[in-house]
Structures are given as C-alpha cells and as structure tokens.
Amino acid sequence: MPLSQSLVPTELATAFSITPEPYRTMTDVTRASQDTLSNLRTQSVKQPLNKLNGLFNGFKSVEDEKLGDEIFDIETEENVEIVDGTVDGSDLRKLRRVDSGGDDSSTRMSKRPRLVWTPQLHKRFVEVVAHLGVKSAVPKTIMQLMNVEGLTRENVASHLQKYRLYLKRMQGLSNEGPSSSDHLFDSTPVPQSFQESSWNGNGTGAIAMAYASQMVPMPYHGFEMHSHQFNMMMQQRDWSGNKFGSVSAYQQRYQDISNQVIADERFDLQKKSDLSILFNPDSQIKMCIGWKEWSVDQKLEDIEVRVFDY
DNA sequence: TGCGAAATAT
C-alpha cells in the first residue's frame, strides 16, 4: 500500500508530461531510513568485525568459543553492517541482505556473511536433532535449542534439508560404512537414537526439553561451570495427563535434577550446558550429558549408563 | 507463520 498519493489525476499528468512521484510503500520508506542509518553508523562505528566477534560473548568454554569464532566465514568488513540500532551482541539477525543490484551507492548494503557449518556447529546441530527426535525436529526449534548467536532459522532449515537427504541416503545404503562424499556429515556420527526410539517413534514422546541460556560463568570443582536460567522447550500438546502437571513443575524438576547432577562427582561435566533433561508424557526422564544419554528412573542413584555412547 | 521441496545462486 502506497503511503502517498498523487494529487494530479493520471490522465492530466500524462497530458502535461508530469512525471508522477513514485509510489513509496512502507517498505520503501523503512528501507530508505535503514540505509541512511546504517550509512551514518558505518562512519561512526568502525568495527563491525569486532561487533561480530562480540556476538559470541555468551560462550565461555573453549569449545564454544571456537564454535562462535568459526561460525561465519567473514569475507570483508564492508560486507557487514548493523542495520538495527542495537550494538550489543544479540542481533546479528538484524544484519540484512539487500538487493545487490544497487547501482546507487547509497543503497549498497551488505549481505549477511555466509554461514559455514563447521564440524563443531554441525555436532551441536546433530545433538539437538537427536534430542528432539529426528521426526519432530523442525528448524525453529532446532535453532532455539542450538542457542548459537546469529544462527537463523533459514540457516538451520537449509542444513536440515541437506541432513535429511544425507540420512535417507545413509539409510538406503544400510550399513555400508565408508565413502560417501559428505565429509561434514560423516564427521559426526548419526546418533543411534535416530534409528527409532520410544521417545519419538510414535510421535507422542519427547515433549519437553529443558535447555540452557544466558550462561554465566561460575567456578565449580576447579574448572569452569555455567549456571543459567532455565527455559522449557515445549512441543506438542497435553501437559495435563502427566505426572508433574505444569510447566513450572517441570522447571522445578529440571532444577532439582540438574543441581544434583552438578554436585555429583561421578559426572564429568565440562559445562553445565552439556546437560539436557528430557521428559516424556509418562514422566519418564532421559538425561543427556554431551554424547551420553541415560534413562533416569526418578532417583539419581538408579542412573545407569544405558545406551548411546558415541 | 513457518515448514519442506525444489529451484537458484555462489
């Protein structure tokens, strides 16, 4: 919808060779103001790259820092601009791609740096997909659970599409080990749970997953641990028929369990975000630390190393 | 809105 309208009727304008003011939509105006803003900003703020690096401040472990550092293949400084006003890390997603056919230098805007799926990033992706269940893993949820700054739903959707094709291909090849052509995907083993599990096989499992965000460093047992706020990821319906009954009850339960795990010398946590706890509708609990998964029979003492050992 | 397959771009 145009924001403005010519006062001169079209016929009249044509008759007198009046070139009408072009229609400007809200999008046009918004874009123009973004252009202006970012032009101003690139002059005063000279370190978009630092900004980018700063986006990953939330990550504290060496591994995570590597993850963050390597996530983007940054080409040149000119390719990066902050479109929105926020300078604090949270908003890489506001880097916009704008039409590249800009002959007008004032409309030249950068495109988002191309995402490179490093083995670390892919590993994280696979972990999350495994937790969700390969059937119920969708881009948005995966993106949220991966909790990697700057990662977009589109990035994930693309990767997921490719990964599904890969899985299909692998399934077709049954257990023919070696050479496919995909080094990235081959670099991270396909979790055994993908082959079918009671947690997601019938489409009713894997309802909730607690996950970490906003990590804050905290000393623990000599190495760095992270405490965090807890969020609940919920998928699918029916929270009424289960034992805990409410989201807050799940959160409480998650807190309880994770606190015990952290205090438990048997668990060699590198960082607390390695811990995930999943609940299914029967209030069964599955606990995952890194690449290991356990079934938890309510009491931690009963924990046995169950299946997956990658 | 957002998913997924297909098309397209790099």
Add this chain to the structure above:
DNA sequence: TATATTTCGC
C-alpha cells in the same frame, strides 16, 4: 561441484 540461499505451495 557442493552447498548455501531463496522461492513457493501448502
């Protein structure tokens, strides 16, 4: 060619 990104129907 591989794969990232965009498009488009649902």
